[in-house]
Amino acid sequence: MNLNVKLPGLDMKNPILPASGCFGFGKEYAGLYDLNLLGAITIKAATGSARYGNGTPRVAETSAGMLNAIGLQNPGVDQIIENELPFLAGYDTPIIANVAGSTVEEYVEVARKISKHPVIKAIELNISCPNVKEGGVQFGTDPELAKMVTAAVKEVSDVPVYVKLSPNVTDITVIARAVEEGGADGLSLINTLTGMQINLAGRKPLLANKIGGLSGPAVKPVAIRMVYQIRQMTNLPIIGMGGVTTAEDVLEFLLAGASAVAVGTANFQHPFVCSEIIQNLPDVLSKYGFSSVEDAIGKGHEHADTNLSRA
Amino acid sequence: MNLNVKLPGLDMKNPILPASGCFGFGKEYAGLYDLNLLGAITIKAATGSARYGNGTPRVAETSAGMLNAIGLQNPGVDQIIENELPFLAGYDTPIIANVAGSTVEEYVEVARKISKHPVIKAIELNISCPNVKEGGVQFGTDPELAKMVTAAVKEVSDVPVYVKLSPNVTDITVIARAVEEGGADGLSLINTLTGMQINLAGRKPLLANKIGGLSGPAVKPVAIRMVYQIRQMTNLPIIGMGGVTTAEDVLEFLLAGASAVAVGTANFQHPFVCSEIIQNLPDVLSKYGFSSVEDAIGKGHEHADTNLSRA
Amino acid sequence: MIHEQLQIISRKTIAKDTVEMTFHGKMAQEDILPGQFLHLLVGEGSNHMLRRPISIAGVDKQESTITILFKLLGEGTNTLAKAKPGDQLDALGPCGQGYPVDELQMKHALLVGGGIGVPPLYYLAQRLHEKGIQVTIVAGFQNKEQVFYEEAFRELGNYYLATDDGSAGEKGFVTDIIKKEGFDFDQFFTCGPTGMLKAVSTQLEDEEGFISIEQRMGCGIGACFACVVPAPDSESGYKKICKDGPVFRAKEVVLA
Amino acid sequence: MIHEQLQIISRKTIAKDTVEMTFHGKMAQEDILPGQFLHLLVGEGSNHMLRRPISIAGVDKQESTITILFKLLGEGTNTLAKAKPGDQLDALGPCGQGYPVDELQMKHALLVGGGIGVPPLYYLAQRLHEKGIQVTIVAGFQNKEQVFYEEAFRELGNYYLATDDGSAGEKGFVTDIIKKEGFDFDQFFTCGPTGMLKAVSTQLEDEEGFISIEQRMGCGIGACFACVVPAPDSESGYKKICKDGPVFRAKEVVLA
Numbered sequence A, B: 001m002n003l004n005v006k007l008p009g010l011d012m013k014n015p016i017l018p019a020s021g022c023f024g025f026g027k028e029y030a031g032l033y034d035l036n037l038l039g040a041i042t043i044k045a046a047t048g049s050a051r052y053g054n055g056t057p058r059v060a061e062t063s064a065g066m067l068n069a070i071g072l073q074n075p076g077v078d079q080i081i082e083n084e085l086p087f088l089a090g091y092d093t094p095i096i097a098n099v100a101g102s103t104v105e106e107y108v109e110v111a112r113k114i115s116k117h118p119v120i121k122a123i124e125l126n127i128s129c130p131n132v133k134e135g136g137v138q139f140g141t142d143p144e145l146a147k148m149v150t151a152a153v154k155e156v157s158d159v160p161v162y163v164k165l166s167p168n169v170t171d172i173t174v175i176a177r178a179v180e181e182g183g184a185d186g187l188s189l190i191n192t193l194t195g196m197q198i199n200l201a202g203r204k205p206l207l208a209n210k211i212g213g214l215s216g217p218a219v220k221p222v223a224i225r226m227v228y229q230i231r232q233m234t235n236l237p238i239i240g241m242g243g244v245t246t247a248e249d250v251l252e253f254l255l256a257g258a259s260a261v262a263v264g265t266a267n268f269q270h271p272f273v274c275s276e277i278i279q280n281l282p283d284v285l286s287k288y289g290f291s292s293v294e295d296a297i298g299k300g301h302e303h304a305d306t307n308l309s310r311a
Numbered sequence C, D: 001m002i003h004e005q006l007q008i009i010s011r012k013t014i015a016k017d018t019v020e021m022t023f024h025g026k027m028a029q030e031d032i033l034p035g036q037f038l039h040l041l042v043g044e045g046s047n048h049m050l051r052r053p054i055s056i057a058g059v060d061k062q063e064s065t066i067t068i069l070f071k072l073l074g075e076g077t078n079t080l081a082k083a084k085p086g087d088q089l090d091a092l093g094p095c096g097q098g099y100p101v102d103e104l105q106m107k108h109a110l111l112v113g114g115g116i117g118v119p120p121l122y123y124l125a126q127r128l129h130e131k132g133i134q135v136t137i138v139a140g141f142q143n144k145e146q147v148f149y150e151e152a153f154r155e156l157g158n159y160y161l162a163t164d165d166g167s168a169g170e171k172g173f174v175t176d177i178i179k180k181e182g183f184d185f186d187q188f189f190t191c192g193p194t195g196m197l198k199a200v201s202t203q204l205e206d207e208e209g210f211i212s213i214e215q216r217m218g219c220g221i222g223a224c225f226a227c228v229v230p231a232p233d234s235e236s237g238y239k240k241i242c243k244d245g246p247v248f249r250a251k252e253v254v255l256a
């Protein structure tokens, strides 16, 4: 079965890619299976200079999900280019660079540098990290700022730009519209919902950062809703994510309107999950009457008769 | 152990109350256990006249949660007063009326009427129902409207008013501040997150209303985060809820800053859950070193050193 | 309605993806009407926040057992099927209103079932048969592999079988058999997929009868308003399937 | 590191809330160092999205078995404890870096363990003992009920026991015993709660040694940056416990 999908900058063998921050820079998972199997790979966020991130604990388990507050720890864009990207050049899989920053200048600097590297086929502009005081989440919640940073990055990027949206907003379609106006080539959603767990014995928030980002199956209904709503208002391609653990979940995102589907938290539970999903996807597609991935994209809207841009 | 809590209008034997919409008007659960055990009871939303609600299916199961789109089905405030409240008068448990509407006038009318009934000890002003086109969610997402409807209802209500907030906003503290300015006696949170499930075989959203409200353990981290954030900015008492299934969950909400804790979805999984939680609560409190419920409220903030009004 | 940990005493696959499970429990001593259901907790922890409604397909008061039949459909029924004899299942039951077998005066009953709607009709057939009422059963399945309880039904009355592909019984739908045979009966009782219920109740529009309907449920006890069905003549305009149903007089409710 | 469904062959409660579990699997044929851990999947479905790291407490290459010991702490370990002989557990392992037993030249090793930090030291003591190295073990527990492997350790070296309340061994902490006895050793190896690790590494600041540390983990394989610990001299300023550890040279990392 034809699993190919073609998105701006990304010629994918299949619609499955690991989500940023859940796959490092690929090396660890390369020891488990062949990364050439993947449709694409999104690497961990890059910032202008090295960041050490938040204190520990940085993760907590929740019902059908987890909280994380890694805090954009990364060695900085130059080190990433020097030490991490060469390894990925050995694979025939498009690499997406997740770009973060505290200021427009930082976003622009990182995007300019990393987009010039030949393995990078697209940028995922992370305006939605909830885990750092200056992590760019203000850019993800204010439509004017979102548009501005998108336009600034588009100007310097050599590759298409997917803007990764935060679900922690009153109306996600407003932000989607703004980044579309800023020139985004695609959208990526959702990043994590902000949440907290309190340690009963310690009598304080469990994460050192107190607040963290909620991901995993728990958030899938929110993600599906947002992909569906955005699909009704724009034709920009969507990389959907949030709680995917099975090929059935992938089909649900495709029906909602995603053209590619990222897998994050599930990699921790089942390190082989991306390869397993890719293996199961043809059967699941044909079970539900589809003859290719393209065939399924957006098909959950056929009977749609209401405008849901506002729930 | 002393489980009492005293909140405006509510003299509660313990901090546990069923959440609105998950306990009908009490009759069904009265067949299972003695409602006098409960700290309070929140009844199903009342509107000005009868509402038939949305089409079916109205519920869907999700990972560690569920979606509902009942759509405020209820017989209308007059019928509720006539047919439902008399039964509850037989119990020595304060009743909270959940008040909904499409217009300020409707909220005011319902609140005026129902607050005069002797069994009603407080109003929960529902400005956060995501499941009806005109369900008042605009009042829950716009701070000006939130303040206005709160003030209008306060003016006519004979009992204290708790405003029930929607989690589907960029910054919940802004809405909390607004309703505090409007004169709210307390806050109630969270209502459901908006979500969707797509039926793979049907190739369309499973719920007839397409979008529904996500509840259950999946959303608890979001609820805890919001209670904690709001506790840092106001002293208004908080009725916390979202995903409670155990006495440990109740303690987590108390530590976050809630003074009472409502249980919704868990009633469907375990119809006796409220009575079981009340039974287990003393042991859980003493296990973690607390000698009463009052003793635990807000204690998750002891070490707090950062202002989290904005995540 | 009571709440009980029912003990599984047998589990059998009796047709394709169809499991018959028998429990031991005090609940069997309740007055259980055909058409009533169990609301079953599935799995552990918070994997399944909603219970699963499954009809009661048989009650043995003497042995204090209850039997259900269910089809493996999604995660819930697949998890249920993994429970083994000796395990306990958390059940609420008997839930809802069943077929009023004791109140109806009749000589001849027509039972029409489709697929996994057939099991409650088996218990109904037993109860009617016990009362000396003549029973005709028309059962429809997709194909031969899905058929169950054929022999058991034959012992209780006249049994007609239809399959969509003709691989067992007659090729066609239950309505084809009803049309062809032109049965003479006092009351009909039907349970099955909504499409079939509509076809049958349209076909038998001039007769008296009962239908049993399904809907996704929350509480299962009448508190959450998840499972309503329009009922134009009732005061409120709707009925709750879990509490006022799942069995209704055919003309009482409007099928979606 | 491999991924395998390990088959449980025994499960025993060996002290208060402390379970010993032995698995059969090919993984036992890997070169496993003491201090390495298994990253175990817990429960079914999405109840537990994160695996649980548990140290390897024993390996029998001949029988192809691996033994772990764990304390019932929260939901995950309680669910693990319900798995029965015959069941399979999904494991990644051996994970991380262990104590470099083969690289170290030494005559006398001091092993200091606290509570559920003791198990990996048992496997370490075995390996050192096999190599003819003299082993001294100092084990600390809260009280008598928590103590395990006392006899087993005595067979491998000099064993000192401390409990907080004096209900077994000496009353006090492991550091009290170290102070009192003034052991002579080439390397120390310690594993236990962070408070104990800090006390021991401060006390033995002038000695060479290794510590094994715990932190909440995501991936367990080095990809998610959940489990970092400050390591001022390293290029990046931190190390990953799951991949660069859990065993570190005592002076390499800064305990929180």
Ligand SMILES: Cc1cc2nc3c(=O)[nH]c(=O)nc-3n(C[C@H](O)[C@H](O)[C@H](O)COP(=O)(O)OP(=O)(O)OC[C@H]3O[C@@H](n4cnc5c(N)ncnc54)[C@H](O)[C@@H]3O)c2cc1C
Pocket (backbone or CB within 6 Å): B060, B061, C037, C050, C051, C052, C053, C054, C055, C056, C068, C069, C070, C071, C072, C073, C074, C075, C076, C077, C078, C116, C119, C120, C213, C214, C215, C216, C217, C246
């Ligand atoms: C009164 C009543 C009696 C029933 N009796 C039987 C019976 O005797 N044997 C049998 O096999 N099935 C019966 N059903 C249908 C049975 O409840 C569903 O097949 C079952 O809930 C599916 O669960 P699942 O997890 O396998 O499927 P999933 O599709 O994964 O379930 C997801 C959710 O949808 C609900 N759901 C899915 N299909 C149905 C349905 N048809 N009706 C109600 N809820 C549904 C589930 O309960 C669950 O909440 C009955 C339903 C009702 C309402």
Ligand SMILES: Cc1cc2nc3c(=O)[nH]c(=O)nc-3n(C[C@H](O)[C@H](O)[C@H](O)COP(=O)(O)OP(=O)(O)OC[C@H]3O[C@@H](n4cnc5c(N)ncnc54)[C@H](O)[C@@H]3O)c2cc1C
Pocket (backbone or CB within 6 Å): A060, A061, D037, D050, D051, D052, D053, D054, D055, D056, D068, D069, D070, D071, D072, D073, D074, D075, D076, D077, D078, D116, D119, D120, D213, D214, D215, D216, D217, D246
């Ligand atoms: C390298 C390493 C080796 C370990 N070896 C052992 C051992 O041999 N025996 C043993 O009993 N315990 C060991 N632990 C601790 C063990 O991992 C935790 O006790 C266990 O994860 C608790 O899970 P839970 O679900 O019961 O507790 P919960 O508190 O419900 O767990 C919630 C989450 O926190 C994590 N967590 C809680 N406590 C710890 C902790 N101390 N360390 C790491 N994560 C934690 C859990 O993994 C889970 O993700 C080890 C930890 C590490 C990092």
Ligand SMILES: Cc1cc2nc3c(=O)[nH]c(=O)nc-3n(C[C@H](O)[C@H](O)[C@H](O)COP(=O)(O)O)c2cc1C
Pocket (backbone or CB within 6 Å): A019, A020, A021, A022, A044, A045, A068, A070, A072, A098, A126, A129, A164, A190, A191, A192, A214, A215, A216, A217, A219, A241, A242, A243, A244, A262, A263, A264, A265, A266, D218, D224
């Ligand atoms: C441990 C962890 C680290 C993450 N780091 C990043 C990151 O660096 N950049 C980013 O855009 N998203 C990051 N995310 C968010 C994921 O890419 C993804 O959007 C989210 O987790 C939802 O998908 P999931 O439910 O499949 O995990 C991270 C998520 C987790 C769990």
Ligand SMILES: Cc1cc2nc3c(=O)[nH]c(=O)nc-3n(C[C@H](O)[C@H](O)[C@H](O)COP(=O)(O)O)c2cc1C
Pocket (backbone or CB within 6 Å): B019, B020, B021, B022, B044, B045, B068, B070, B072, B098, B126, B129, B164, B190, B191, B192, B214, B215, B216, B217, B219, B241, B242, B243, B244, B262, B263, B264, B265, B266, C218, C224
């Ligand atoms: C079936 C259902 C119906 C609900 N109806 C109402 C309602 O009428 N009014 C209201 O304020 N909240 C309503 N809610 C929201 C709950 O009161 C509660 O805020 C939410 O479900 C979170 O709590 P939980 O996770 O414990 O269910 C409803 C929730 C469910 C699941």
Ligand code: FES
Pocket (backbone or CB within 6 Å): C216, C217, C218, C219, C220, C221, C222, C223, C224, C225, C226, C227, C228, C240, C241, C242, C243
């Ligand atoms: S399922 Fe709750 S009212 Fe019927």
Ligand code: FES
Pocket (backbone or CB within 6 Å): D216, D217, D218, D219, D220, D221, D222, D223, D224, D225, D226, D227, D228, D240, D241, D242, D243
């Ligand atoms: S747990 Fe993921 S890097 Fe260590």
